[in-house]
Amino acid sequence: METLDVLVVGAGPAGSTAAYRLAAAGHRVVVVEEHPTVGQPVQCAGLVSQRVLDLAGSTAFVRTRVRGASVYGPSLGVISFKAEEPRACVIDRAGLDVYLADRAAHAGAEYRTRVRFDRLLERGPTGARVELTDPDGTRHELTARLVIGADGVSSAVARAFRLRRPVEILPAFEAEFPRSPGDPDSVEVYLGRRIAPGLFGWWIPDGAGGARVGVAADADGTTARAYYSALVAQLERRFGATLGSPTGYLVSGIPIGSVPHTAGERVLLVGDAAAQVKPLSGGGIFTGMRCAEIAAGVAHAALERNDLSAASLAEYDRAWRAELGEELRRALYLRRLFTRLSDADLDAVVEALRNAGSHATIVAFGDIDFPTHVVRELLTTSPSLVRLVPKALGAWVSSGAYRVPDLDPGPRRK
Numbered sequence: 001m002e003t004l005d006v007l008v009v010g011a012g013p014a015g016s017t018a019a020y021r022l023a024a025a026g027h028r029v030v031v032v033e034e035h036p037t038v039g040q041p042v043q044c045a046g047l048v049s050q051r052v053l054d055l056a057g058s059t060a061f062v063r064t065r066v067r068g069a070s071v072y073g074p075s076l077g078v079i080s081f082k083a084e085e086p087r088a089c090v091i092d093r094a095g096l097d098v099y100l101a102d103r104a105a106h107a108g109a110e111y112r113t114r115v116r117f118d119r120l121l122e123r124g125p126t127g128a129r130v131e132l133t134d135p136d137g138t139r140h141e142l143t144a145r146l147v148i149g150a151d152g153v154s155s156a157v158a159r160a161f162r163l164r165r166p167v168e169i170l171p172a173f174e175a176e177f178p179r180s181p182g183d184p185d186s187v188e189v190y191l192g193r194r195i196a197p198g199l200f201g202w203w204i205p206d207g208a209g210g211a212r213v214g215v216a217a218d219a220d221g222t223t224a225r226a227y228y229s230a231l232v233a234q235l236e237r238r239f240g241a242t243l244g245s246p247t248g249y250l251v252s253g254i255p256i257g258s259v260p261h262t263a264g265e266r267v268l269l270v271g272d273a274a275a276q277v278k279p280l281s282g283g284g285i286f287t288g289m290r291c292a293e294i295a296a297g298v299a300h301a302a303l304e305r306n307d308l309s310a311a312s313l314a315e316y317d318r319a320w321r322a323e324l325g326e327e328l329r330r331a332l333y334l335r336r337l338f339t340r341l342s343d344a345d346l347d348a349v350v351e352a353l354r355n356a357g358s359h360a361t362i363v364a365f366g367d368i369d370f371p372t373h374v375v376r377e378l379l380t381t382s383p384s385l386v387r388l389v390p391k392a393l394g395a396w397v398s399s400g401a402y403r404v405p406d407l408d409p410g411p412r413r414k
């Protein structure tokens with residue numbers, strides 16, 4: 001039977017980052033991807049920070065850079081800001097995935113597409129014996145000393161290794177429009193219960209005169225597609241022009257909230273499989289890639305000392321939470337308050353931000369990877385915003401939602 005050091009399941013940004021690091025460190029790494037082509041289908045709006053480019057070590061997949069954002073309340077009151085310099089990049093998401101896979105393959109990782117991880121057969125002293133389905137539909141087994149589950153929001157690896165899944169998954173729907181009115185230098189965010197209860201709708205310029213338009217919203221019985229249609233209608237009213245026909249759609253889910261364990265005997269989870277996603281935006285490329293780097297470091301050390309026990313690999317869980325856990329925990333808390341705000345409250349938030357002249361604060365502290373920093377600054381400078389907090393807190397507590405046990409704080413920073 002085939003035996004290898006590391007089986008990475010999933011050729012997204014998290015899987016290919018881990019594969020690259022481990023192959024470069026000299027381990028025999030195989031990446032299996034159930035789709036025929038790496039990067040397809042695209043399931044992402046592709047808005048990332050400079051940190052993602054730094055982690056990838058390339059800008060080849062950048063379509064355009066944006067300096068500003070406009071946040072629209074439910075009644076279309078708006079707070080807009082623009083920095084002097086670019087604050088985020090719009091990328092060709094498929095291009096990023098292909099670039100990262102090529103980098104890992106050049107380092108020695110072997111990619112096998114149209115191969116699906118199905119199940120764990122046993123965890124023994126030499127490795128985890130797993131069953132895969134090959135492109136022709138036949139099943140085959142292999143043994144890996146370590147399995148890295150980078151297989152996204154519905155992670156089969158997490159299920160097979162009995163690691164708990166995130167409690168909340170936000171349905172998302174997005175379309176690409178080849179031509180769109182709007183400021184090509186700015187993204188737009190739409191709040192409100194009729195557009196996107198639980199998160200927001202977005203309009204993102206694609207760098208070629210078009211835009212990506214989408215929503216992620218609570219699974220409340222109304223489909224994400226219906227919310228998306230409401231957003232398109234609102235955009236067309238605002239632009240006074242039709243957006244035309246989209247060239248493609250994507251439907252997916254965004255995991256929200258932490259999972260209690262991202263490591264176990266002979267297994268690590270990275271990226272969406274580990275719910276390493278920013279709860280205030282649903283973005284997971286930076287967090288997934290960074291955690292995959294951390295996972296690769298811990299995995300390398302564990303492979304070298306041939307200790308792939310749960311206790312040995314738990315170092316990964318501690319390490320990524322030490323670096324990112326506090327931000328994700330605070331963001332999850334803020335999100336819970338945010339989801340309790342009514343449309344009138346959201347209008348009041350936008351109004352308060354306009355009146356407080358928060359432009360300078362947002363420009364100074366805005367960071368799409370660490371959004372709680374700017375929220376903290378805004379709360380200290382805008383008394384009218386602070387007044388909304390007890391109301392949201394009260395609504396949250398009386399709803400009982402605070403009892404949902406999906407928040408694992410992990411080790412706290414001093």
Ligand SMILES: Cc1cc2nc3c(=O)[nH]c(=O)nc-3n(C[C@H](O)[C@H](O)[C@H](O)COP(=O)(O)OP(=O)(O)OC[C@H]3O[C@@H](n4cnc5c(N)ncnc54)[C@H](O)[C@@H]3O)c2cc1C
Pocket residue numbers: 009010011012013014015032033034035039043044045046047048115116117118150151152153155156157172173174214250251252253254270271272273277282283284285286288
């Ligand atoms: C609509 C939408 C818009 C988004 N916009 C942004 C954004 O603008 N910025 C941002 O940072 N994040 C965004 N995200 C989130 C981002 O797309 C994810 O966080 C990111 O893709 C996670 O990367 P990953 O490598 O963990 O998983 P994925 O990219 O999901 O990759 C997992 C891979 O595993 C494969 N796979 C799954 N199961 C198996 C199996 N059993 N066997 C073999 N292969 C398998 C899948 O085919 C897939 O290729 C968005 C998400 C959605 C849904």
